[in-house]
Amino acid sequence: MMHHLGSMEKQLRRLGLLLATVAMLLSGHLAVAADFSGGDVGFFEKVAGSVDFLNDESYEKPTSEVKVSDPIEPFNRAMFVVNDKFYIWLLEPVATGYSKVLPADIRTCIGNFFYNLGEPVRSVNCLLQGRFRDAGSTLGRFLINSIFGVFGLADPAGDEFSIAPRYASFGETLSVWGVGDGFYLVVPLLGPSTLRDFSGTVVDGVASATYAPWNDDTVTTATVQGTKVVNRASLHLGEYVEIKSMTFDSYVAFRNGYYQMRSKQYDHSQPSK
Amino acid sequence: MQRTASISSFFLASLIVLLLVLSSHGAVAASPDPTEQLRPFLDKVTTTLSEPGLKGKSRREQSDKMISVIRERFDFREMSKRVLGQQWRNLADQEQTEFERLFTQLLQYAYVGKIDDYSGQQIQYIQQRVKGERAEVQTLLVDKTKSIPISYIMLLRNDQWMIYDVVVEGVSLIRNYMEQFSEILRKDGYPGLVKQLKDKIAELEKNINKS
Numbered sequence: 001m002m003h004h005l006g007s008m009e010k011q012l013r014r015l016g017l018l019l020a021t022v023a024m025l026l027s028g029h030l031a032v033a034a035d036f037s038g039g040d041v042g043f044f045e046k047v048a049g050s051v052d053f054l055n056d057e058s059y060e061k062p063t064s065e066v067k068v069s070d071p072i073e074p075f076n077r078a079m080f081v082v083n084d085k086f087y088i089w090l091l092e093p094v095a096t097g098y099s100k101v102l103p104a105d106i107r108t109c110i111g112n113f114f115y116n117l118g119e120p121v122r123s124v125n126c127l128l129q130g131r132f133r134d135a136g137s138t139l140g141r142f143l144i145n146s147i148f149g150v151f152g153l154a155d156p157a158g159d160e161f162s163i164a165p166r167y168a169s170f171g172e173t174l175s176v177w178g179v180g181d182g183f184y185l186v187v188p189l190l191g192p193s194t195l196r197d198f199s200g201t202v203v204d205g206v207a208s209a210t211y212a213p214w215n216d217d218t219v220t221t222a223t224v225q226g227t228k229v230v231n232r233a234s235l236h237l238g239e240y241v242e243i244k245s246m247t248f249d250s251y252v253a254f255r256n257g258y259y260q261m262r263s264k265q266y267d268h269s270q271p272s273k
Numbered sequence: 274m275q276r277t278a279s280i281s282s283f284f285l286a287s288l289i290v291l292l293l294v295l296s297s298h299g300a301v302a303a304s305p306d307p308t309e310q311l312r313p314f315l316d317k318v319t320t321t322l323s324e325p326g327l328k329g330k331s332r333r334e335q336s337d338k339m340i341s342v343i344r345e346r347f348d349f350r351e352m353s354k355r356v357l358g359q360q361w362r363n364l365a366d367q368e369q370t371e372f373e374r375l376f377t378q379l380l381q382y383a384y385v386g387k388i389d390d391y392s393g394q395q396i397q398y399i400q401q402r403v404k405g406e407r408a409e410v411q412t413l414l415v416d417k418t419k420s421i422p423i424s425y426i427m428l429l430r431n432d433q434w435m436i437y438d439v440v441v442e443g444v445s446l447i448r449n450y451m452e453q454f455s456e457i458l459r460k461d462g463y464p465g466l467v468k469q470l471k472d473k474i475a476e477l478e479k480n481i482n483k484s
Contacts, residue, residue, distance in 0.1 A: 053438065105417075248450075248453045249453050256452040261442055261443045264443025264444075
């Protein structure tokens with residue numbers, strides 16, 4: 001018991017330290033941001049690139065230009081099959097059982113909790129991308145939701161203060177810095193990505209592990225990660241199979257969907273919610 | 274006295290001229306508003322989906338009923354044209370008509386399963402963008418646990434904004450099929466695409482008749 005309390009104290013101290021660091025970084029950068037006034041829009045968004053649906057050209061591009069770089073397609077297709085089987089045979093049945101035990105509101109809260117834990121990493125990524133206002137909003141969301149939303153189970157920042165969540169990842173940061181996608185990559189158990197974005201995901205994962213309250217032993221970490229995955233799947237039951245049934249070549253359809261969805265995530269010219 | 278009368282008649286005349294100018298200006302600029310046209314249409318769709326009798330009907334009756342409502346504001350010819358890209362121009366008139374029929378049927382059968390998913394979700398209108406004869410209306414489909422961003426991409430035809438693409442969470446339906454179709458066209462040509470369309474429709478139709 002004593003030991004337990006001690007480790008919890010240690011974790012809390014670590015969290016506090018992280019918060020202080022981020023706050024310090026942020027206050028320093030906010031002063032810089034004031035000089036840039038309006039630096040949130042413009043250059044950085046253009047680099048990230050977005051699609052204008054009202055532009056006819058985007059529908060008329062010859063196939064060769066639309067085609068994405070996929071030099072390891074045979075490997076990716078194999079991994080796509082692995083993930084497909086993993087999802088249909090294991091993840092979805094488990095998530096279905098889980099959804100019968102826990103009502104939807106509780107699962108939404110658990111989803112909020114995990115999302116909230118990612119906010120500090122998102123805030124730092126916003127800073128690294130020069131999105132100072134978004135960095136502040138994201139940190140604000142983290143503080144409000146951690147305190148008034150009971151460790152992030154609820155989202156008062158979004159519901160009461162109308163601070164919408166901002167997307168940010170290290171993959172996006174790399175793209176803002178001019179790093180190219182490399183090529184399309186289907187990661188086992190994780191799904192569609194690119195070489196650059198998967199590297200980003202690893203960095204984000206390591207960064208959030210430094211302050212996650214459960215990084216002490218492998219079993220706990222694995223259980224928590226598993227819960228996160230199952231919880232998310234339980235909120236989207238049946239969607240994968242249904243989308244797949246509408247496709248002709250589901251590998252191509254999901255690859256295209258991944259790139260389209262990502263270009264929306266990287267486009268901050270319009271509010272995300 | 275006479276002076277006052279002339280002044281007041283002058284003002285009256287100016288007012289009339291001003292009103293005339295304003296109204297004629299209004300008439301010239303009166304391109305219909307995309308959201309104002311989309312709203313009653315989506316209301317009709319959700320009302321039809323909520324009709325108590327609908328869920329008791331067979332899948333086939335449901336999908337026939339929905340497609341008749343959907344057709345009012347979806348331009349399936351424009352969708353077909355865009356999903357094929359440059360290939361569309363190489364097709365004979367008859368082939369274009371056949372492709373349009375097949376693609377419409379594909380969407381009709383692919384989306385019939387969605388009818389059961391509707392349980393009173395609300396539609397929120399976020400904003401619209403108009404660029405010449407194209408418009409995008411951004412909406413949110415909101416239910417208890419999540420809200421899904423859906424954009425309708427529309428084209429102005431004879432004063433009517435017609436939908437030719439639907440973008441769900443950033444993924445355009447047309448662009449997604451476009452990439453799949455272009456792969457098929459590259460490998461098997463247009464006849465191969467028609468064959469695959471027919472096979473897919475038959476497969477979806479089998480599921481429809483089963484339930």
